[in-house]
C-alpha cells in the first residue's frame with residue numbers, strides 16, 4: 001500500500017492534508033512533515049484542521065502552515081480545487097471534525113493511520129497497527145520517495161514519535177529506535193524538543209491539577225484510579241482543557257494502577273473521558289462502548305451525561321469488563 005500511495009503522490013499535483021480534532025504531537029508533526037515532503041516534490045499543498053496548533057507545538061518548524069476550518073471563505077474555496085485529500089492519524093473520518101465537509105467532496109481520499117480500530121474510510125488505506133505513530137509511517141514514505149531528511153523534517157517526525165510513545169515508553173519496535181537514531185543524525189535535537197513539549201507546564205495547569213488530584217479515587221486495591229475535572233475548576237484556575245494534556249501521565253505512575261481515567265466536564269450534559277491502561281489491558285474496547293476510540297493503552301470517549309452520572313456509568317462498565 002505504501003508504494004501505491006507513493007505513486008499517487010507522484011502522479012497528482014495538489015493535496016489537502018488534515019487530521020483529528022484536538023491535535024497532538026503526532027498529528028501536527030506528521031501533517032507538516034508530509035506537507036514539506038510534498039513541497040520538495042514541487043506539489044501544491046495545504047493543511048486544514050478544525051482546531052489550532054496547541055501552544056506546546058507552536059515551536060515546530062512551519063507550524064503556521066496549519067489553517068483552521070474557521071479560516072477565510074477564500075481559503076476554504078481554494079482547497080476545493082485540490083485533487084487529493086490525505087487524512088492522517090484518524091481511526092475514522094468523523095475524527096476530522098468540521099473539516100469533514102471539505103474532505104467528503106474529494107474523489108481521492110488517502111487514509112494513513114496506525115489505530116487498530118481504523119474503519120478504512122479512504123480509497124487508499126494504509127493502516128499500520130504496529131507503527132508507533134503516523135510520523136513513523138511518514139518516515140517510511142520519505143524513504144520510498146527518496147526525500148532526504150533535513151533538520152526540519154527530522155524535528156517534526158521525532159516529535160510525532162516521541163509524543164505518541166509517551167516519551168519512548170510504549171508502542172515501540174526495534175525499528176522505532178533505528179528511525180530515531182536516523183532522525184537525531186539528521187538534526188533532531190531531543191533536548192530542544194523535550195524542553196518545548198514537556199517542560200512547558202503553565203502555572204495555572206498545575207493549580208488545576210491540584211484541584212483535580214483532590215478528587216482522586218480508587219477501587220480494586222488501587223488497580224482502577226480516576227479523578228474529575230469540573231468546569232468550576234477551570235474557572236477557578238483560569239485554565240482550559242488544553243492544560244489537562246499531561247495529567248494522565250502523572251496518574252499512570254501510580255504503582256498498582258492498571259486502568260486510569262479522567263472525567264472532564266464539558267457541560268451539564270456532556271462529559272469527556274480519557275482512559276489509560278498499563279500492559280495488555282485494552283481501554284480502547286471500553287472507549288468504543290461509548291462511541292469513542294483510540295489505542296490499547298490510551299483512548300477517549302464522550303458521554304452525553306453529567307459528570308457524576310458519567311462516573312457511575314464508566315465505573316460500572318469497567319467492573320463488568322474486568323469481570324467482577
Ligand SMILES: [Mn+2]
Nearest residue numbers: 026089134164
Ligand atoms: Mn498517532
